[in-house]
Amino acid sequence: MTIFLILAPFGSFALLMLVTSAEISLFAAAAICLAIISIDVYRGRAIKLLGAGSAVMFTALGAYVALVDPSLSHSAVKLIVDAGVLAISLVSLIIRKPFVLQYALEEVDADTVRQPGFLKAVYLITWAWNAAFVLMIIGNVLTIYVPGLPIWSGLVIAFAARNSAAYFTTWYPQYRKAKYGTPPANALPGTH
Template identity: 40%
Template sequence: MEFEMTLLLAFAPFIAFVVIERLVSVPAGLTAGAIVAAALLVRDVATPGRHIKLLEIGTVLLFGALTVYALTNDVRWSIAAVRLRVDAGLMLIVLASIALRQPFTLQYARETVGREHWGSTDFVHINYVISAAWAVAFAALVLADIAMAYVPALPHSTGVIATVVALIAAVKFTAWYPEQRAATRT
């Protein structure tokens, strides 16, 4: 459970973005995401036993770049269009972590298990699978964002439902898969 909570905290910049862009504006939401992402990065630098993570670096860069672009250009992104950019960026970060042979969940999992497990092929495999599941969830978000941005006749609830289902599925899979894997090993 600690692993899942730590992983969910990593998505706090995205939650801040969604809430603030809804309540204030897209540039304000992007700025909030950048600030929360930077705060998480600083927390990891300042806290003994914590390490900077690829997801957090990518999130700071993603929100920072989108914020600068939105504030220095006269952009008129719809909420769906900006979410498409954010969700696509997040999906690319996750896919890059897998391609770099450092699945993003591995860095979070290492903070919640003993060092003796880190080199285990099963531990690494579990993190590849969980990271891939999150990539699939973010791909679903991107598809929902595309539909919402380019098919305006779709009800807004369609995108919201697709997003909620994809994220809940990823969270539940993250909790279920390691336990399932352990049960099949015994």
């Protein structure tokens, strides 16, 4: 359910870009981000860097398209969105608070958080998402700069990259748990 909520604004944006204007797609995605933030606040959860950053990005880009450059191509808009999400993710790494960490802390128990490999897994999953964002950017760049390349090719790359990262996000923690198991009682700092 969490991965669905995380991806909902981006999936909605991508689908709407196929059938309507960039302006409507961007503002709808921003509204979905704000709705998810509202759900988190209502549930007493933290406001996520990815959600808040994406809401700002979608709103700012929507305003730019509406007020400054309504002729900005769909491919260019998608490229800017993917680059913006990559920037949010990289900033989260630079400040040593990978965006995946906020979601992970809400999904796992305190014992799991204290395991030695927990932060390593969070960083690895964040880097997997960065790789997906880079592949999505490449797909958008190809549709802009390679004449005759079908528009659906960029969508296929984005879909494959996003779904691969989502799969890795769910698979890797299960793999670590199967490989390393649950640590014995009193093996973690702070447990007695």
